[in-house]
Amino acid sequence: MPTLRVNGVDIAYDESGRGGPLLLLHAGVADRRMWDDVLPAFAARFRVVRFDQRGYGETPLPDGPFVYGADAAELLRLLGIERAHVVGVSMGGHVALDLALARPELVDRLVVVATGIGGWEFGPAMKAGWADEEAAIERGDFDEAAWINVRMWLDGPSRGPDEVDPALRRRVFEMQRRALDYENPAAEGGWLIPERHLKLGQIASPTLVAVGELDQPDFVRIARHVAEAIPGSRLQVLPGVAHLPPMEAPQDFASLVVEFLTG
Structure with missing residues (x-):
């Protein structure tokens, strides 16, 4: 690298x-x-x-x-x-x-x-998603915070998880999960x-x-x-x-x- x-x-x-x-x-x-x-x-x-x-x-x-x-x-x-x-x-x-x-x-x-x-x-839906992510981070559940991001950004508001390629969801999860490990206030x-x-x-x-x-x-x-x-x-x-x-x-x-x- x-x-x-x-x-x-x-x-x-x-x-x-x-x-x-x-x-x-x-x-x-x-x-x-x-x-x-x-x-x-x-x-x-x-x-x-x-x-x-x-x-x-x-x-x-x-x-x-x-x-x-x-x-x-x-x-x-x-x-x-x-x-x-x-x-x-x-x-x-x-x-x-x-x-x-x-x-x-x-x-x-x-x-x-x-x-x-x-x-x-931003509208209520976006604010609610970010609040859910922040709550997951505050309780130390970084995996859930990453999946919240997958649902918000990859699935989007009109698709369920079963409508999106699972391999693609896993790739996005892994990238976001790694980023969450860098959290630094x-x-x-x-x-x-x-x-x-x-x-x-x-x-x-x-x-x-x-x-x-x-x-x-x-x-x-x-x-x-x-x-x-x-x-x-x-x-x-x-x-x-x-x-x-x-x-x-x-x-x-x-x-x-x-x-x-x-x-």
Whole structure:
């Protein structure tokens, strides 16, 4: 497992393929392994860089403040990459938007999938899910906390567990369970642009906004809001998937992204 010392932390990452640089930013319910099924298609066209953000996969979460986008920018610098396409899912989409606003010179084309944004008022269902997760963590039941996340994000609001590939559910559980082992109240993640949601109209990169039709309704609404706010962006609603399209429909997702990045 290669690592690079990035802003004081050993960041786990890997590279594959040749071509223009492509940076992949994983979801908060996953780690860099969420890209496994789309990596061959991407690596056939691009130099692909993926990494575990702090507190995920093989990257630790030490005490103290940090900035997600600053880690991504510094990783690119250390790898000698001056500009890259950036694809982010969920939390990774949030980081990608932050990077596009604060460091536009680094971002060529931008793809955000099921992205979060700051300043959004979530509905009762999302708040209840997060409260259940927090309660499980407080009583030390990290397994249940991880399964709550699987149900929220992979199953989504309209599918039961028996309607989702059990192997896929297990993969997401294992990634989230590992992240929960890093829980550290003394670590505090922050952003390059604190009020990103008010500045989306400043993003100049060609942008694809995608969301699964079976995702949480709040995230479908966020996707529409982001697409409306970013000038010239394209909105794509993905059929038959929820919050993690690269894992749920890898062939369709890879084709969509490659077409956008090379078109």
